[in-house]
Amino acid sequence: MSELLDFQDAFVSALGGSPLALSAWLASPEAGEAGLSVYRNTVAKGCVDALAANFPTVLSMVGEDWFRAAAALFAREAPPTHAALLDYGQDFPSWLERFPPAGDLPYLAGIAHLDRLWTEALFAAEAPPLPGDAFAALAPDVLAQARVSLHPSVRFAAFDAGLPSLWVAARAGAEDLELGDTPEGLLLARPGAAVTRRVVSPADIAFLAACRAGLSLAQAVGRAAEVQPEADVQTLFAALIADGVFGALNPGSP
Incomplete structure (x- = not known):
């Protein structure tokens, strides 16, 4: 040896x-x-x-x-x-x-x-995504103080221009590619067998970053609203649940 x-x-x-x-x-x-x-x-x-x-x-x-x-x-x-x-x-x-x-x-x-x-x-670790009913079972005041961990596969990035849309179009084989000037983010996750992708808003990115940093859901909502006051945070949160981006829930105290 x-x-x-x-x-x-x-x-x-x-x-x-x-x-x-x-x-x-x-x-x-x-x-x-x-x-x-x-x-x-x-x-x-x-x-x-x-x-x-x-x-x-x-x-x-x-x-x-x-x-x-x-x-x-x-x-x-x-x-x-x-x-x-x-x-x-x-x-x-x-x-x-x-x-x-x-x-x-x-x-x-x-x-x-x-x-x-x-x-x-x-290539991230396998893990089941957190189902939506895990959130529905909590009282509103408890949910506000809850903290969530992201699924191991979740990746996201924010850009000052439309690079995520350009990436998605190029990845799909589009020939007419154009870089927009609207700030965008890209969300990637693999809650199942395949990687999913979605172009998201700056509010989504702020929400996800707050969750990754260990802030409560109420604080994450606040961060999203600061970045994009016109964002519909309730719809944003529901879409993220549907994306399977959450891995675990730690309920807070009212």
Whole structure:
């Protein structure tokens, strides 16, 4: 076991640019470099393929050639830290923000961020959503002081413009894409077998953020009203229950 661990450490060092680290296990340094080159190429292709699968909306917007060239550069700078590539690319959105060729597409990093949130929702822990009758059973004063936890799969993000609608349209394969200037949010959840998505208002985002922060439902309603005074919070709350975004309820004291 000790030698296996030593070999693994040496292999990682060799991939990082120190091929002589493997000399104890190789007939010649040339043999090691040739093998490492094949391995690097195989891993690089796997990384690019994984990024294409995990950021399909970005891919659809920039095209195959642009995406694969950018993905190869990212994979070189940020190689995977574990064998499974199903959720590879956590830092890809922030990397795109610093990637000069993406400067002409200022919304691209935001689109990548939403793709990433979709992946996170997909691989989040399984849990049953909280049914609506759990709320209906509480007296109004108790409900107001209650606190809710969000379902493990819930992801949301807010934007100053219509990026969520653009993301939804691109994800659905629309060809005529237009970025609106109305502030929007995107809500993702997987209360069942599939990830659901819904473009929501700033009030929804404020409500969800308050719940995630551990505030009471009354306080969450207040936060939503502050952000968007004209919002119908009762309808907003009912829609969130229908979305299956709540995971547990802690009743308050009247």
